[in-house]
Amino acid sequence: MEAVQECIQDITRSIGEDNISVDKASRIVHRITHGPEAMLHEDLGDFTPAAVVRPRTTEDVVAIVNYANKYEIPLIPQGGRTCTYGAESVRDGIVVDTTSMNEILEFDEPAFRIKSQAGVRVVDYIDYLAQRGYMSLEFPTMNRTSTLGSRASISGYNKFENRWGGSRDHIKGLEVVLANGDVVQVGRGSSLPTKSVVGLDMMGMFIGSRGTLGIITKVTERFIPVPPSYIYGIRAFKTIEDGLRTYMELRSPVNAGIIWRSKAYHKWLLSQAVKASMDLKWPDDVVMLADYHILGEPEAVEAMKKHAEAICEKYNGFWRDDMPPTDFVGRMHETMEKYMGMAALQSERLVSGGMGNRIVPLDPQISNTHLIDFYKEFIEFLKRTEDGKTYPALSKDFHVLSPGAPVPAEEGWTKVWSLTLANWKHFNTKSIEEFKAWYRDYAELVWRHGGSLTGTHGYAPRDMEIEFIKREVGETGYALMKTIKNALDPKNIMNPNVKF
Amino acid sequence: MAIDREHAIVTLEEYEPQLWTCVNCFCGFCIESCPVFIEGRNEVGAARGMSQLGLALLSGELELSDIVDDIAYACTGCRWCEWNCSLNKPLFIERTGTRRTKVSGATMAEIFRSMRAEQGKVPKEVRDALNNLANVGNPYGGSKQAKDKWVADLGVSMEKTDTILYVGATIPYEDRATKMAEAIVDVLRAFQIDIGMLGGKEMDSGAFAMMMGEEGLFADMTEQSEKMMKTQGVKQIICVSPHDYDAFLTYYPALDGLEIKHYTQLFAELIDSGKIKFSKEIKKKVTYHDPCYLGRKNNIYDEPRKILQSIPGVELVEMDKTKETAYCCGGGGTGLFYDLPKMNMNLARADQAKEKDVGCMAVACPICLQMLDDGIKSRDYKFEVNDIAQLVREAL
Numbered sequence: 071m072e073a074v075q076e077c078i079q080d081i082t083r084s085i086g087e088d089n090i091s092v093d094k095a096s097r098i099v100h101r102i103t104h105g106p107e108a109m110l111h112e113d114l115g116d117f118t119p120a121a122v123v124r125p126r127t128t129e130d131v132v133a134i135v136n137y138a139n140k141y142e143i144p145l146i147p148q149g150g151r152t153c154t155y156g157a158e159s160v161r162d163g164i165v166v167d168t169t170s171m172n173e174i175l176e177f178d179e180p181a182f183r184i185k186s187q188a189g190v191r192v193v194d195y196i197d198y199l200a201q202r203g204y205m206s207l208e209f210p211t212m213n214r215t216s217t218l219g220s221r222a223s224i225s226g227y228n229k230f231e232n233r234w235g236g237s238r239d240h241i242k243g244l245e246v247v248l249a250n251g252d253v254v255q256v257g258r259g260s261s262l263p264t265k266s267v268v269g270l271d272m273m274g275m276f277i278g279s280r281g282t283l284g285i286i287t288k289v290t291e292r293f294i295p296v297p298p299s300y301i302y303g304i305r306a307f308k309t310i311e312d313g314l315r316t317y318m319e320l321r322s323p324v325n326a327g328i329i330w331r332s333k334a335y336h337k338w339l340l341s342q343a344v345k346a347s348m349d350l351k352w353p354d355d356v357v358m359l360a361d362y363h364i365l366g367e368p369e370a371v372e373a374m375k376k377h378a379e380a381i382c383e384k385y386n387g388f389w390r391d392d393m394p395p396t397d398f399v400g401r402m403h404e405t406m407e408k409y410m411g412m413a414a415l416q417s418e419r420l421v422s423g424g425m426g427n428r429i430v431p432l433d434p435q436i437s438n439t440h441l442i443d444f445y446k447e448f449i450e451f452l453k454r455t456e457d458g459k460t461y462p463a464l465s466k467d468f469h470v471l472s473p474g475a476p477v478p479a480e481e482g483w484t485k486v487w488s489l490t491l492a493n494w495k496h497f498n499t500k501s502i503e504e505f506k507a508w509y510r511d512y513a514e515l516v517w518r519h520g521g522s523l524t525g526t527h528g529y530a531p532r533d534m535e536i537e538f539i540k541r542e543v544g545e546t547g548y549a550l551m552k553t554i555k556n557a558l559d560p561k562n563i564m565n566p567n568v569k570f
Numbered sequence: 571m572a573i574d575r576e577h578a579i580v581t582l583e584e585y586e587p588q589l590w591t592c593v594n595c596f597c598g599f600c601i602e603s604c605p606v607f608i609e610g611r612n613e614v615g616a617a618r619g620m621s622q623l624g625l626a627l628l629s630g631e632l633e634l635s636d637i638v639d640d641i642a643y644a645c646t647g648c649r650w651c652e653w654n655c656s657l658n659k660p661l662f663i664e665r666t667g668t669r670r671t672k673v674s675g676a677t678m679a680e681i682f683r684s685m686r687a688e689q690g691k692v693p694k695e696v697r698d699a700l701n702n703l704a705n706v707g708n709p710y711g712g713s714k715q716a717k718d719k720w721v722a723d724l725g726v727s728m729e730k731t732d733t734i735l736y737v738g739a740t741i742p743y744e745d746r747a748t749k750m751a752e753a754i755v756d757v758l759r760a761f762q763i764d765i766g767m768l769g770g771k772e773m774d775s776g777a778f779a780m781m782m783g784e785e786g787l788f789a790d791m792t793e794q795s796e797k798m799m800k801t802q803g804v805k806q807i808i809c810v811s812p813h814d815y816d817a818f819l820t821y822y823p824a825l826d827g828l829e830i831k832h833y834t835q836l837f838a839e840l841i842d843s844g845k846i847k848f849s850k851e852i853k854k855k856v857t858y859h860d861p862c863y864l865g866r867k868n869n870i871y872d873e874p875r876k877i878l879q880s881i882p883g884v885e886l887v888e889m890d891k892t893k894e895t896a897y898c899c900g901g902g903g904t905g906l907f908y909d910l911p912k913m914n915m916n917l918a919r920a921d922q923a924k925e926k927d928v929g930c931m932a933v934a935c936p937i938c939l940q941m942l943d944d945g946i947k948s949r950d951y952k953f954e955v956n957d958i959a960q961l962v963r964e965a966l
Contacts, residue, residue, distance in 0.1 A: 428593075
């Protein structure tokens with residue numbers, strides 16, 4: 071009998087046959103994710119696992135890991151599979167579907183800490199807190215199925231990053247099952263002092279590790295009371311410069327205590343948005359929008375609103391009757407993410423009843439110093455993507471949905487959240503080859519402006535990934551990662567196709 | 571939007587754009603509250619999973635034998651996925667979308683069932699129900715004469731049929747559903763609302779056949795029902811079952827111009843116009859279970875609540891999963907006839923009502939009535955399930 075089958079038998083005996091699926095249908099269903107990597111493989115068998123296991127407890131995970139270790143079988147942890155990179159399965163590996171570990175374990179109200187199993191969905195976590203008068207700082211677009219463990223695993227970006235930071239800032243503790251079956255507590259959970267003086271900050275190593283170092287089984291997060299007052303504002307601009315300068319000043323660290331979010335939008339996206347959702351034509355002279363969300367005590371919110379409006383006015387912000395009603399635009403973040411983040415627009419399905427498109431997100435992270443120059447050059451690059459001359463095969467099945475909606479990353483840095491759409495069904499050897507060349511051109515453009523490819527989604531074509539990591543962190547940086555990986559997972563069973 | 575029966579029937583090949591649309595998107599909105607996913611903890615029976623399986627069938631990677639009962643027969647057609655799907659929201663789809671062009675786990679499951687039916691690989695319970703539908707027009711195998719006699723015993727005219735109460739295929743063959751219809755008749759009679767019935771001439775609207783994946787039978791039944799409506803000179807149809815109400819609106823473009831209502835819409839109108847007046851109190855804490863085909867599928871949430879709130883003494887409380895997010899009773903699809911071991915939606919729904927400490931769970935669907943009554947009894951809970959019409963009659 072093959073090792074993987076023996077491993078599956080042992081796991082089945084340990085966690086029960088109700089918690090494992092080996093039928094082909096279940097295995098196919100768990101092989102891919104929201105990510106674009108699958109488009110670049112003509113045989114999806116590359117991703118088809120040998121089994122899907124559904125642990126309910128940390129003890130179940132320990133048993134699974136121990137057997138995988140014994141038989142040297144790859145383990146691929148999965149949450150909601152809405153991430154764009156790293157949760158695709160591995161041929162003949164075992165998928166660890168964490169979504170049955172879905173209990174909230176501790177709610178420490180005075181300390182603003184909540185401890186949950188890793189498979190708790192963000193949407194349920196948000197509801198749980200809301201029912202108690204609190205607010206989740208974890209707020210990804212894909213919150214309906216993504217899980218708290220996934221948020222840690224991908225180092226998630228959050229809606230109110232400008233004020234509160236990303237998942238790495240909200241997560242205060244993790245329980246992780248290591249490749250040798252040991253269960254380790256890392257971080258500064260509610261039972262430990264905030265300022266750790268005990269050795270190294272090991273939690274940071276697991277955040278963003280995408281299952282390569284262990285399987286996250288419990289997560290402790292912080293939460294906050296619901297702010298009593300909220301104001302949303304938005305203004306239009308006739309130039310990229312005015313729009314982006316407004317966005318950058320709104321999100322200045324001086325304002326970021328009360329302005330929780332600021333974002334800019336380009337007309338390339340807006341014209342498609344209002345057409346598909348409101349059947350309106352976007353005015354051609356309106357090039358950018360910039361918006362802001364102010365939350366806090368009512369007096370502070372009111373005062374900051376005046377300040378935000380003054381910033382918009384300084385850069386010639388306006389609103390006109392030929393633009394969509396502000397109730398639409400006021401809800402644009404939610405609306406756009408729901409309608410467009412999911413690649414609804416410009417897809418062939420809408421135009422001609424075609425096949426729908428797969429979204430390929432790009433998240434160049436650029437310092438504000440380079441933002442305006444980069445943005446203009448990036449738009450030209452994206453125009454070339456569609457012109458049919460530079461990438462003749464790719465351009466037939468690849469379109470630009472958004473040239474980037476700049477949103478705050480760390481202070482002084484911006485994530486240019488861009489979306490392209492690929493007609494996966496028609497991807498062939500030639501378009502895959504051109505896609506990789508196109509991606510390399512894109513990467514070089516980002517690096518030329520001192521940026522990084524790792525804004526949020528962290529996607530890079532798998533066979534280019536190691537080269538790209540080395541470009542960003544250097545040979546020694548990558549060697550250190552390898553050293554840590556080898557020390558924790560010497561048999562390379564933990565999500566082995568990712569990064570190493 | 572109504573489409574004719576030829577267009578309602580869709581093959582896996584024809585549905586491929588919607589499969590790709592879902593697989594390309596992968597947002598998972600469809601599985602958030604999918605009861606099949608929640609009950610079974612396996613995505614194979616939910617829309618995102620089924621779309622991948624559909625494509626694997628088309629590519630030849632899977633064979634139909636891989637689509638086992640737990641996949642093909644789990645979906646109850648609750649429309650959570652269809653309602654929540656981000657790719658059904660743009661105006662283009664909202665305006666023009668049909669069974670053929672909307673992303674829907676229900677449609678995927680029905681296509682799988684249809685493929686199984688073509689190969690004769692249908693579970694016995696489903697096959698029996700389908701045979702009965704084909705032979706006598708209802709899934710129970712009850713005779714047309716029995717239906718004629720029931721209508722005659724009620725004293726309702728089978729001759730004057732410009733406005734009819736369409737009782738559907740469960741009535742009078744299932745006791746609980748029958749009592750629901752009798753309550754509707756009693757209420758209408760109490761206020762001199764003139765209404766006829768078709769008796770044994772009435773057969774299933776095609777809803778059951780469609781849900782069970784027997785598309786040929788669906789086409790036959792809709793054609794026969796359409797002819798019969800015309801022959802009888804029907805001008806207005808009041809439906810007892812949300813499934814029939816939906817079928818008439820969705821698959822009968824030839825009936826455009828007829829007034830088609832669910833009985834709760836009629837009752838709400840009669841309350842608004844002051845025709846229905848209550849004389850008794852029902853001192854009960856009541857929760858209302860939204861039938862999937864009335865709520866998510868047809869956006870009728872207010873009328874049933876308006877009726878309940880107008881009954882003196884009734885304290886209406888909402889379950890946590892309510893209106894658009896209401897949990898399915900489990901009776902749609904093939905759920906009324908074919909139990910799958912892991913699918914216990916009616917028990918889960920009974921638990922959700924129990925959490926609210928109610929004295930009564932109100933429904934507006936003969937299928938929900940049966941499923942939830944079974945669920946409450948299986949749990950040995952002390953509260954009861956009643957159709958809205960039964961509560962209205964009690965308060966007259």
